[in-house]
Structure formats: C-alpha cells, structure tokens
Amino acid sequence: xxxxxxxxxxxxxxxxxxxxxxxxxxxxxxxxxxxxxxxxxxxxxxxxxxxxxxxxxxxxxxxxxxxxxxxxxxxxxxxxxxxxxxxxxxxxxxxxxxxxxxxxxxxxxxxxxxxxxx
Amino acid sequence: xxxxxxxxxxxxxxxxxxxxxxxxxxxxxxxxxxxxxxxxxxxxxxxxxxxxxxxxxxxxxxxxxxxxxxxxxxxxxxxxxxxxxxxxxxxxxxxxxxxxxxxxxxxxxxx
Numbered sequence: 001x002x003x004x005x006x007x008x009x010x011x012x013x014x015x016x017x018x019x020x021x022x023x024x025x026x027x028x029x030x031x032x033x034x035x036x037x038x039x040x041x042x043x044x045x046x047x048x049x050x051x052x053x054x055x056x057x058x059x060x061x062x063x064x065x066x067x068x069x070x071x072x073x074x075x076x077x078x079x080x081x082x083x084x085x086x087x088x089x090x091x092x093x094x095x096x097x098x099x100x101x102x103x104x105x106x107x108x109x110x111x112x113x114x115x116x117x118x
Numbered sequence: 119x120x121x122x123x124x125x126x127x128x129x130x131x132x133x134x135x136x137x138x139x140x141x142x143x144x145x146x147x148x149x150x151x152x153x154x155x156x157x158x159x160x161x162x163x164x165x166x167x168x169x170x171x172x173x174x175x176x177x178x179x180x181x182x183x184x185x186x187x188x189x190x191x192x193x194x195x196x197x198x199x200x201x202x203x204x205x206x207x208x209x210x211x212x213x214x215x216x217x218x219x220x221x222x223x224x225x226x227x228x229x
Contacts, residue, residue: 042221043206045217048216059216111160112160
C-alpha cells in the first residue's frame with residue numbers, strides 16, 4: 001500500500017530534550033515536506049526537500065532541522081524543543097514536476113504526530 | 119495580506135444543497151492548485167487538483183480556476199453529511215517546493 005508513515009503518533013516531552021520525528025514514504029517520491037498545523041494558523045510549511053541531500057526552508061523553519069540522506073526518509077529534528085513547538089505535525093510527499101514549468105503533483109500526507117512540549 | 123485566503127467559516131448547508139468554497143491567492147505565478155479535505159483529527163486528503171483556467175468536474179465536486187482574478191473555488195453538489203469537514207485550499211508557487219495553505223473553511227452539512 002502506498003503510504004507516508006510518521007512516527008510517533010503522539011509525543012509528550014519536556015523543554016530542551018532533543019527529539020526526532022521520523023517520516024518514510026514508499027512511493028519513490030522525490031519531494032518531501034514537513035508542516036505544522038495550529039488552530040487559527042492553518043498548515044504552515046517548515047522545511048521541504050526536492051531530492052536527496054537537497055533541503056530548503058519553508059515559512060517557519062526556526063527551531064527545526066531536517067535531513068534527506070535517503071530518498072524515502074525525511075526526519076524532523078527538534079534539537080531543543082520549546083512549548084511554542086507544541087503542535088500537530090504532518091509529513092507529506094509527492095512527485096516533482098518534470099522539466100521547467102511543470103505542474104506539481106498532489107501531496108500525500110502521513111497520519112500526523114501530535115507533539116506536546118511542557 | 120495572507121498568501122492564500124479562504125472564505126471565513128464555518129459554513130453550514132442543508133443536505134442536498136450546493137456548498138461553495140472560495141480561495142484567493144497573491145502569487146500571480148502560481149501554477150498548481152489543490153483542494154484537500156480534512157476530517158477532525160485526521161490528515162488532509164486530496165479532493166481536486168486544477169492547473170488550467172476553467173472548470174474541472176469529478177463526481178459531485180467541481181473546481182474552478184481563474185488565474186486573472188487569482189481565484190479558485192470548489193463547489194460540492196448534493197452535499198452529504200459525510201462532506202462535513204474542513205476544506206483546505208493549497209497553492210504551489212513559482213518555486214515548486216513551496217506549498218502554501220489557506221486556513222481552511224469548516225463545512226457542516228445538516229441532515
């Protein structure tokens with residue numbers, strides 16, 4: 001089954017304790033991205049990756065790190081979590097446009113990770 | 119001004135009615151437009167994608183795109199209670215990596 005798998009689904013941690021949220025896709029997608037969703041603020045892009053070893057900042061990258069060492073995996077790292085990073089996080093993947101000016105494919109989302117930082 | 123704005127909700131329609139959801143965007147170079155549906159506590163799922171001006175129909179759903187007006191809409195005909203969800207408009211900019219979402223419009227279909 002084609003899917004994006006995030007782990008864990010729920011995570012409660014304390015301020016400053018490093019954590020990693022894993023994301024893996026089995027669709028051979030080049031593009032992967034992380035979003036956070038907060039009430040009243042919608043889905044905001046944290047980081048994205050167009051391919052292996054290529055990552056770029058989204059709209060809210062502060063306090064987050066990512067890496068793309070393999071095509072299928074795109075972990076989100078919080079080196080020193082703070083309470084304002086309490087949120088619902090989604091990983092997503094898609095194919096990328098072929099050539100210049102191509103159209104983006106829709107995003108496939110993981111099931112989400114609900115993070116609470118106390 | 120937000121990059122992607124959706125009509126404020128919540129929106130409530132009776133079963134069988136047409137629900138109309140609207141979205142405007144600020145980046146004139148945007149090329150890819152999507153509507154996602156998100157049930158409470160779940161991840162967004164694709165309803166429609168549209169890339170060219172005009173209408174695109176899929177079953178009870180019709181997406182409309184007007185690039186000159188920077189406007190994209192979603193019509194849901196014969197609305198069902200199962201359509202009750204939050205609908206997210208997403209726009210991909212000229213930088214193909216950046217996807218911007220609207221805040222969502224919550225639709226309730228009353229039996």
